[in-house]
């Protein structure tokens with residue numbers, strides 16, 4: 001028999017406190033038929049990279065977001081192969097007729113879905129550069145947007161290497177050695193001296209062309225010119241030049257390129273860069289593409305510039321963000337895709353994905369499961385119809401470390 005005080009507290013002597021029981025054992029609705037069971041990789045079954053990546057979707061947390069990002073990029077790539085072949089031949093004949101050596105078709109000309117790749121400067125300093133080279137070399141992306149360091153560090157790496165260092169190395173000691181630190185990477189200052197020696201004569205030539213031929217230089221035209229001049233297969237912008245992939249960088253002066261332009265303005269004043277020409281080219285490209293997919297690594301200028309261009313077409317059809325930034329402070333870097341939907345930068349019906357984390361780990365994994373599997377990535381130069389002359393050009397430049405560079 002229950003005591004009177006126990007009964008008053010809702011205690012049932014044989015089953016425990018009734019309210020607690022009700023709270024703990026609350027019945028649940030049945031999951032929907034589409035509900036996915038959480039399941040991670042089984043290393044007894046699969047030990048290969050594909051097996052691991054396939055398990056991510058059902059693993060939960062950021063692993064699931066990586067899986068969703070892989071699915072979103074596969075949607076961007078759908079139909080690209082057939083379209084690529086068709087448009088490459090159309091483009092080639094159009095350019096031949098017009099004598100134009102740039103690709104202004106608006107949709108990148110190549111794919112059913114134009115793929116925008118945006119990244120921050122530090123990523124070119126990291127090993128992500130080689131991943132980007134792979135994408136540009138195989139024409140798997142159509143437009144690049146980056147910040148100034150993301151341009152110059154690519155060229156500088158052709159002149160001298162960047163080294164693995166340590167996050168904890170002390171600034172004062174590094175300064176004494178003339179070693180500049182980017183996270184746990186180190187770039188000797190001599191590398192920038194070499195860059196300056198290489199770049200200044202090119203700036204002289206650009207100024208000369210501006211004066212004698214009326215050339216109007218935009219940041220993207222300058223990057224294309226530098227990609228041509230570097231002539232080095234390890235360079236991202238060499239491949240962008242060769243494959244007519246435009247590179248937009250509205251903040252081109254915020255880095256070593258800006259230092260060089262500053263010094264050049266004293267040595268030989270007069271060189272102009274037209275940012276309005278580029279904003280028109282960037283936005284026109286967004287407007288003209290049939291479908292648009294954005295892959296945005298990191299935040300800042302590159303992220304916003306890409307999203308803003310896609311506002312011009314009332315939103316991108318696909319979007320993948322990978323970044324470490326959070327939204328609680330209202331910054332654009334940390335804004336989730338849904339914020340971009342509110343601005344019309346991503347379409348309401350899109351299924352955008354944000355993966356939280358370091359792109360140096362996440363993006364190569366995502367590329368391994370998507371772009372690296374694309375048939376176009378596995379074609380040889382001969383399959384793609386590259387002529388003997390361009391192959392000779394590659395061989396000539398490969399392993400030729402810039403004869404103009406003499407060191408600091």
Ligand SMILES: NC(=O)c1ccc[n+]([C@@H]2O[C@H](COP(=O)([O-])OP(=O)(O)OC[C@H]3O[C@@H](n4cnc5c(N)ncnc54)[C@H](O)[C@@H]3O)[C@@H](O)[C@H]2O)c1
Pocket residue numbers: 119120121122123125147148149150182251254255256297298299300301302322323324325333357358359360
């Ligand atoms: N860091 C460099 O290597 C370097 C070199 C020269 C010039 N700069 C200049 O500094 C300015 C600021 O650089 P920025 O706009 O390129 O970006 P940033 O360095 O300001 O980064 C913006 C955001 O991107 C995210 N992010 C950066 N690295 C990431 C990573 N590995 N993985 C995931 N998310 C990451 C972070 O959330 C970060 O807050 C630019 O104008 C640039 O030209 C930078």
